[in-house]
Amino acid sequence: MIAVSGATGHLGRLVIENLVERGVAAGEIVALARSPRKAQDLAARGVQVRAADYSQPDTLVAALQGVEKLLLVSASEVGQRVAQHRNVVDAAREAGVQLLAYTSILKADTSGMQLAAEHKASEEIIRATGIPFVLLRNGWYLENYTGNLASTLEHGALLGSAHDGRVSAAARADYAAAAAEVLTGSGHENQTYELGGDAFTLPELAGIISRESGRPVEYRNLPEDAFAGVLVSVGLPEPFARVLADADRGIARGELFTDRDDLRRLIGRAPTTPREAVAAALRG
Numbered sequence: 475m476i477a478v479s480g481a482t483g484h485l486g487r488l489v490i491e492n493l494v495e496r497g498v499a500a501g502e503i504v505a506l507a508r509s510p511r512k513a514q515d516l517a518a519r520g521v522q523v524r525a526a527d528y529s530q531p532d533t534l535v536a537a538l539q540g541v542e543k544l545l546l547v548s549a550s551e552v553g554q555r556v557a558q559h560r561n562v563v564d565a566a567r568e569a570g571v572q573l574l575a576y577t578s579i580l581k582a583d584t585s586g587m588q589l590a591a592e593h594k595a596s597e598e599i600i601r602a603t604g605i606p607f608v609l610l611r612n613g614w615y616l617e618n619y620t621g622n623l624a625s626t627l628e629h630g631a632l633l634g635s636a637h638d639g640r641v642s643a644a645a646r647a648d649y650a651a652a653a654a655e656v657l658t659g660s661g662h663e664n665q666t667y668e669l670g671g672d673a674f675t676l677p678e679l680a681g682i683i684s685r686e687s688g689r690p691v692e693y694r695n696l697p698e699d700a701f702a703g704v705l706v707s708v709g710l711p712e713p714f715a716r717v718l719a720d721a722d723r724g725i726a727r728g729e730l731f732t733d734r735d736d737l738r739r740l741i742g743r744a745p746t747t748p749r750e751a752v753a754a755a756l757r758g
């Protein structure tokens with residue numbers, strides 16, 4: 475059986491779709507959900523939905539019974555993630571999981587971004603268990619940008635603190651396909667994949683948005699504090715806004731850029747381009 479955590483989230487759902495498309499029987503897929511009621515649609519399709527909260531270790535060992543391969547989708551509560559991931563890894567060892575794949579971040583071991591610290595610590599915990607692992611070091615999601623397209627168009631400005639740093643972003647669907655490959659294919663044990671799509675700078679992305687929409691959009695680089703302030707003003711909690719502004723500083727340093735073609739090789743096709751993602755978001 476193959477288990478996917480964060481199954482009620484965007485990425486987890488896409489991984490489960492990919493597993494089904496690859497011919498994995500629904501009954502062989504375990505959807506680990508903090509709130510199983512959010513996964514009722516998956517249960518209706520025959521997927522085994524099991525309650526699993528990263529912060530409640532007793533739920534985890536039970537949820538992983540009979541699971542051979544586990545995709546641990548990294549948790550979303552920044553600051554709590556190392557302890558949460560440790561709980562999942564401990565439970566995986568106790569339950570006899572034979573392959574543990576983890577969604578990390580590009581260059582987790584060398585990146586200076588605040589976001590990377592928890593991933594680096596989590597990778598170290600995973601390596602120390604002795605369970606065969608796969609580190610899926612995901613780059614930025616294209617959706618981080620296309621999700622704000624309406625506001626970008628309204629203001630005619632894409633805001634950030636990344637200067638002209640290059641970011642190798644790809645669609646969640648691409649990262650999900652890569653995860654499904656390592657869960658169903660062979661030869662991935664103890665591999666670390668640096669995953670990203672075509673690289674672009676934020677000024678280039680503003681140009682793409684402008685061309686695809688036919689409306690003027692410019693990139694406006696802000697000091698990190700000012701960018702964090704903008705993110706707070708649109709409703710993000712301040713600590714998270716600061717983490718995202720810090721990530722833009724990381725982009726300026728090249729920490730979300732990769733020239734490796736691991737993603738393309740794993741999914742057997744070109745990852746979604748920024749132009750395709752923008753065009754799809756404009757249609758949608």
Ligand SMILES: NC(=O)c1ccc[n+]([C@@H]2O[C@H](COP(=O)([O-])OP(=O)(O)OC[C@H]3O[C@@H](n4cnc5c(N)ncnc54)[C@H](OP(=O)(O)O)[C@@H]3O)[C@@H](O)[C@H]2O)c1
Pocket residue numbers: 479480481482483484485486507508509512526527528529547548549550551558577612613614615618646
């Ligand atoms: N590469 C990037 O650009 C990028 C951007 C954002 C996030 N991320 C990372 O990638 C992960 C997956 O992305 P996503 O878009 O799928 O995020 P998402 O839609 O927010 O999904 C996160 C999933 O994790 C689950 N979860 C959170 N805390 C949990 C806990 N304590 N116990 C069990 N499950 C828990 C959530 O459950 P509920 O449905 O119950 O909330 C949800 O299913 C994120 O969690 C984050 O670590 C990466």
